[in-house]
Amino acid sequence: MPNDGAEPASVEYPTSRALLGFAPVRNLLGSSVATSAGVMLQATILGKQVYDITGRELDIGLLGLAEFLPAALLVLVTGSVADRFNRRIIGTLAIAAELVCALVLGFYALGEPTAVWPLFVVAVLFGAARAFSAPAIRSIPPMVAPDGTLPRLIALYSATWTAAAIVGPALGGFLYAADPALAYFVAAGLMGCGVLQLARIRFLREPEPPGPDDKVTLHSAFEGLRFIRRTPILLAAISLDLFAVLFGGAVALLPAIAEDRLGVGDVAYGWLRAAPGIGAAVMALILASKPVTRRVGRTLLVVVGIFGVATVLLGVTTSYLIAFVSLVILAGADMISVYIRGTLVPLVTPDDKRGRVMAVENVFIGASNELGAFESGVAAQAFGTQTAVIGGGVATLGVVALYSFFFPALRRVDRFEELDPDR
Numbered sequence: 001m002p003n004d005g006a007e008p009a010s011v012e013y014p015t016s017r018a019l020l021g022f023a024p025v026r027n028l029l030g031s032s033v034a035t036s037a038g039v040m041l042q043a044t045i046l047g048k049q050v051y052d053i054t055g056r057e058l059d060i061g062l063l064g065l066a067e068f069l070p071a072a073l074l075v076l077v078t079g080s081v082a083d084r085f086n087r088r089i090i091g092t093l094a095i096a097a098e099l100v101c102a103l104v105l106g107f108y109a110l111g112e113p114t115a116v117w118p119l120f121v122v123a124v125l126f127g128a129a130r131a132f133s134a135p136a137i138r139s140i141p142p143m144v145a146p147d148g149t150l151p152r153l154i155a156l157y158s159a160t161w162t163a164a165a166i167v168g169p170a171l172g173g174f175l176y177a178a179d180p181a182l183a184y185f186v187a188a189g190l191m192g193c194g195v196l197q198l199a200r201i202r203f204l205r206e207p208e209p210p211g212p213d214d215k216v217t218l219h220s221a222f223e224g225l226r227f228i229r230r231t232p233i234l235l236a237a238i239s240l241d242l243f244a245v246l247f248g249g250a251v252a253l254l255p256a257i258a259e260d261r262l263g264v265g266d267v268a269y270g271w272l273r274a275a276p277g278i279g280a281a282v283m284a285l286i287l288a289s290k291p292v293t294r295r296v297g298r299t300l301l302v303v304v305g306i307f308g309v310a311t312v313l314l315g316v317t318t319s320y321l322i323a324f325v326s327l328v329i330l331a332g333a334d335m336i337s338v339y340i341r342g343t344l345v346p347l348v349t350p351d352d353k354r355g356r357v358m359a360v361e362n363v364f365i366g367a368s369n370e371l372g373a374f375e376s377g378v379a380a381q382a383f384g385t386q387t388a389v390i391g392g393g394v395a396t397l398g399v400v401a402l403y404s405f406f407f408p409a410l411r412r413v414d415r416f417e418e419l420d421p422d423r
Helices: 023-054 057-073 075-084 087-109 117-138 150-178 180-199 223-229 232-247 250-261 266-289 296-316 320-348 351-383 385-406
Strands: none
Touching: 023 057, 023 087, 023 117, 023 150, 023 180, 023 250, 023 266, 057 075, 057 117, 057 250, 057 351, 075 087, 075 117, 075 351, 087 117, 087 180, 117 351, 150 180, 150 266, 150 320, 223 232, 223 351, 232 296, 232 320, 232 351, 232 385, 250 266, 250 351, 250 385, 266 320, 296 320, 296 385, 320 351, 351 385
């Protein structure tokens, strides 16, 4: 029978299906599916709408920059908030703020806008809300995972994101073709479902409350950054993702690729945007049933290299089918990278520092995604979309080669268990 309390008692969870019988896990995963689907849906139509209004790749890049800057500027605040206050409450309030942003975009779209600056303003506000939600919510899995199940829960958690990455963009293509405002309102509804699920989570283990003398200072706020810097494997894993996806951020250019290189419409664009979700979902299902257990470091480097090769292929082709397959492959490789990093970070990070470390990691991830979108947009505007995509893939391969040489400790990691300080 499913366990609806916060205590798993003596129940064992040898399979993913058994783990889903634990209510806090189900609520966390349900919230992730709904929220991520709403966010992906909104991202799909927002990028398309900006490009349709201006026709400039640079504006796609500026949109990514607008979403990234709040996470970077607020990193010292958001991590400390996640470590000092109830992470469920912080996450719930932040997603509610994201919902409000989606509603504002929907009402603005009702007037068939011709100006993009209001879209950028809302993107900044949305980025600020994400800056608070990410470290709080991404610190929750270790608080609800029964003993010994964190790697499997991370695989399931990643699978929810990938499911959302299929549903959101694919739905976005159809809804955008019908009415952009409707698409934003559906995104808001999905985020609302995520808020309700997140509010129901009960923690299996609570973090130690801050002591009476444990005050928020500039020194304590920087602890997440210091911890990453003095933990070489953690620094390598997080920064590898930063530089690889920063240079290989071709997905942000899909509105331009779909229209200018592939010559397809809104619905086909929506499916093209959903292709990474399909690849990631297939890989997440594989990881949920057969997690990576050996040669973790080498596997991480290899899959990032595959990501780079698939990016080059995307830049070379003018075939819709080959572009679709390239996106599936690069996302599948990226999912393995996300899974490895997502398991490694909470394993080596003490709970009292986890929010601050996750906030710093969120900036790294944001830099690789949103700032990567900015880099890709600038490069495409300057050199053309094809050159930007191919060059990004080649640069990713160069990053892998450098990390293989300069971070031998990462390359030599065999099992996750050897990184767990409690073992």
